[in-house]
Amino acid sequence: MASIPLVMTLGNSMLIPVLPIFEREVGISSFQTSMIITSYSIASIFLIPVAGYLSDRFGRKVVILPSLFIALLGGLVAGFASWKMTDPFTWIIIGRILQGIGAAGAAPIILPLVGDLYKDDDEKTSSCLGLIETSNTFGKVLSPILGALFAAYLWYLPFFSISVFSLISIVLVIFFIQVPKKKEKPVALKTFIKNTKKIFKREGRWIFTVFLVGIYSMLLLFAVLFFLSDSLEKTHGLYGVKKGFVLAIPLLALCIASFITGRKIKGELKVMKVIMTVSLILISVSVSLIGFVDERLILLLSVSSLMGLSIGALLPTMDALITENIEKEERGTISSFYSSSRFIGVAAGPPLMALVMNSLLNESLIGAGILGIGMFLLVLFFIQSEKSPTSTTNQGGAT
DSSP: OTHHHHHHHHHHHTTGGGHHHHHHHHTOOHHHHHHHHHHHHHHHHHHHHHHHHHHHHHOHHHHHHHHHHHHHHHHHHHHHHHHHOSSOHHHHHHHHHHHHHHHHTTHHHHHHHHHHHTTTOHHHHHHHHHHHHHHHHHHHHHHHHHHHHHHHHOTTHHHHHHHHHHHHHHHHHHHHOOOOOOOSOOOOHHHHHHHHHHHHHHHHHHHHHHHHHHHHHHHHHHHHHHHHHHHHHHTTOOOHHHHHHHHHHHHHHHHHHHHHHHHHOTTOHHHHHHHHHHHHHHHHHHHHHGGGGTTOHHHHHHHHHHHHHHHHHHHHHHHHHHHHSSOHHHHHHHHHHHHHHHHHHHHHHHHHHHHHTTTSHHHHHHHHHHHHHHHHHHHHHHSOSSOOTTIIIIITTOO
């Protein structure tokens, strides 16, 4: 299971350190370069809820395998276009959209699958989700290093490598994931829509809070990574593999925090709420400082690593809130909307940073810090730290 978010993360984050190379080789602007990340994410935003419904109706594995194949195909399209065409940008975007479609039906389905496998054991569910999120974040640590290594050999090799990784994951899923047999009759589309409306009406306050925090955290993560990729070259003169290793430092902090948090929360709402509130305060402080320490590499890495630690603690906490407090029949749907919301942040981060980093960097990052305080207040008021007596049936345990 952990191979799937690893592959999908590599498929996106691996390109961030080599975006300046794409800019030079393809002859495009910084904003166009950011679209290589954004096109992947936009495709995922709209199709993840569809994939969630299909996985609830027909089974998790039935959706995951074709999605991985589409991601494989997308890598081939982008890779061959870069290799053979003189003006490959349009076909690169088409390949990235295909990869985004594949990502929509693969990684987000893992959350409800974990809930299916360990539905009666909150501690094991939290631990497994921590491992899944750690795999996701470990992919982010590997990504800049692998991306730089591949691009040092051939600038378009990262596209082909995504297809290879997808193929490996397909083989692992076929042979090693045994999905529980579905005994319930599939829910009709009309009933599904009705039930989804009921869920959001009944539990919308805490669910939408988690969604907003997910958008916010991923927007900041990918915006700051895009900025760091540019700054390490233009301000600090770091290129290639050396740049990849330096870019991996804040992502390593994120990975460690994600792993530890996943093992510690154990389904405890009080612990989850404390982690979320503290993390959001630290994110608000650290992101506000990044522009002021840009020219001092050690300080820049320290501040961005603090932000990475805080986001790393947030991610498995939000995964657990969604997975452990939603009934199995509705889990695929809600977790898919949650995953989709995170992709909104991934899609928006790089182009927003491309627009502001040359003239309004500090003002924008301070504004992002203020927005983080708003997220803190939402968590404080809308995510309760204790389950009510009727929470399991009426409120999902986290209203």
